Each structure stands twice: as C-alpha cells, then as structure tokens.
Amino acid sequence: MRISTSVCVLASLLLAAPAMRATSISVNLGQSAQDYVMIGQGNNGANYGTYLNTQGSCVAGASSTTCSLTGSYTGSTAGYTGGTYDFVTTYLGTGASPLGAISEAPIGDANQDYFYFDNIPAGTTMYLQLDESGGPNYDIPIYAGGSFVGGFDVLYVSPVCGGTSLGGASCDQIDVGLVSGATYTGEVTGSATFDSSTVVTGNPVPEPEWLTLGGLPLLLAMMRRRLLAGVRA
Numbered sequence: 683m684r685i686s687t688s689v690c691v692l693a694s695l696l697l698a699a700p701a702m703r704a705t706s707i708s709v710n711l712g713q714s715a716q717d718y719v720m721i722g723q724g725n726n727g728a729n730y731g732t733y734l735n736t737q738g739s740c741v742a743g744a745s746s747t748t749c750s751l752t753g754s755y756t757g758s759t760a761g762y763t764g765g766t767y768d769f770v771t772t773y774l775g776t777g778a779s780p781l782g783a784i785s786e787a788p789i790g791d792a793n794q795d796y797f798y799f800d801n802i803p804a805g806t807t808m809y810l811q812l813d814e815s816g817g818p819n820y821d822i823p824i825y826a827g828g829s830f831v832g833g834f835d836v837l838y839v840s841p842v843c844g845g846t847s848l849g850g851a852s853c854d855q856i857d858v859g860l861v862s863g864a865t866y867t868g869e870v871t872g873s874a875t876f877d878s879s880t881v882v883t884g885n886p887v888p889e890p891e892w893l894t895l896g897g898l899p900l901l902l903a904m905m906r907r908r909l910l911a912g913v914r915a
Contacts, residue, residue, distance in 0.1 A: 708875045709757040722864040729788035731859015736779035748772045765815040774805040794856040822876050832876035841868035
C-alpha cells in the first residue's frame with residue numbers, strides 16, 4: 683500500500699506540473715514592416731464608424747486567404763525576451779477581407795478612435811508567431827474557435843488617409859469609418875498578453891531548470907528511494 687501511495691502522489695505532482703508552469707507573458711510588438719488597412723463602411727446610424735480590416739501581405743490559396751504582419755518584439759520573460767514576430771490572420775474565401783469592425787464609441791467620445799471586431803466569419807483564425815533570437819518558435823492563438831484567446835492591441839504609426847474623399851474631415855479613424863470607401867493605412871505597433879499554457883504549436887515552452895539541468899535524475903532517485911522504503915516497510 684505504501685508503494686502505491688508514494689507513486690500516486692508523485693504522479694499527481696507530475697501531472698500538475700504543466701499547470702504550475704503556466705505563466706502570464708507580455709511582449710511588445712515593434713513597428714510592422716507592412717501596412718494595416720481599415721476601409722470605411724459608413725455610419726451605422728448611431729454615429730459609430732464601421733470598417734473592413736485587412737493586414738499586411740495577403741496570399742490567396744485554393745479556398746482561403748492568409749495575411750500577415752511582421753516585425754520585431756521584445757519581452758521580459760525568459761524564452762520570450764526578443765526576436766521577430768508574425769501576426770497571421772487566415773479567413774475563408776479568396777476575395778476582399780470580410781473582417782468587420784466598429785468604432786468603440788460614437789463620434790465625439792474620447793474612445794472614438796478605437797475599434798473592436800464585430801463580424802468575424804466562421805473559420806477565421808489569428809495567431810502570433812514569436813521567433814525567439816537564437817531559440818525556439820512559439821505559436822500563440824489570438825483568435826480561434828470563435829473567440830479571442832488573449833489580449834492583443836495594435837496602434838497605428840503615422841496613418842495616412844486615402845480612398846473616398848473625407849469631405850474636409852480630418853484623417854482620424856472615426857472619420858474614415860463614417861465615410862464609405864475611405865481608407866486608414868499605416869504600419870502598426872502594439873502588445874500581446876497571453877498565458878504560456880495557450881502555446882499550441884512550434885517548439886514547446888522550455889521545461890523549468892530543476893527538470894532539465896540534472897533535476898530529472900534526482901527525481902528518479904527520489905522515486906527509487908520511496909519505492910525501496912515501501913518494500914522494507
């Protein structure tokens with residue numbers, strides 16, 4: 683009985699280890715090498731701007747389109763301290779982006795120049811790939827299974843307006859959203875916050891030092907001693 687107890691307790695600790703290792707990661711995304719574009723779709727009737735969003739370089743496949751923004755990132759957590767990133771969005775279809783958005787607040791509000799997605803078609807995925815300098819790659823889901831997984835913010839860098847004339851309005855995000863066909867274009871920077879347990883592909887998150895730097899033989903030795911103690915009893 684003591685043998686079984688020792689092994690079960692140890693097994694429970696090992697099974698719990700991944701959850702214990704999960705930690706909140708925050709990275710700062712440097713200026714992208716490609717443009718992020720918002721295309722105004724007009725006033726929604728309550729003075730909110732509406733948009734279609736497209737990002738970076740897009741490549742159409744047989745039945746879907748993949749778009750990406752690339753740049754460099756920095757962070758303060760071991761394994762995520764710096765390297766390059768790819769923010770990748772894939773949606774079904776090979777035409778114009780179907781990703782709809784709406785301004786966070788109506789014109790005149792302090793938050794008028796922020797937006798959130800209000801129409802993301804089924805089958806759309808967004809993920810952030812971090813390529814740590816001299817280290818592994820990590821793929822972090824941003825949007826999957828119909829919901830956002832982690833915190834993700836993008837901010838424009840010196841945006842430029844184009845497309846349909848704004849009719850004397852300033853080149854602000856809210857104004858572009860209120861005018862159908864107007865565009866708001868520029869490189870972006872931003873940040874991402876996620877739980878390390880959401881890393882789903884790429885090379886795995888490094889094991890803690892106690893397990894990789896000689897810790898595993900020590901753990902096995904502890905198991906052997908516990909088993910022998912149980913037999914002697």
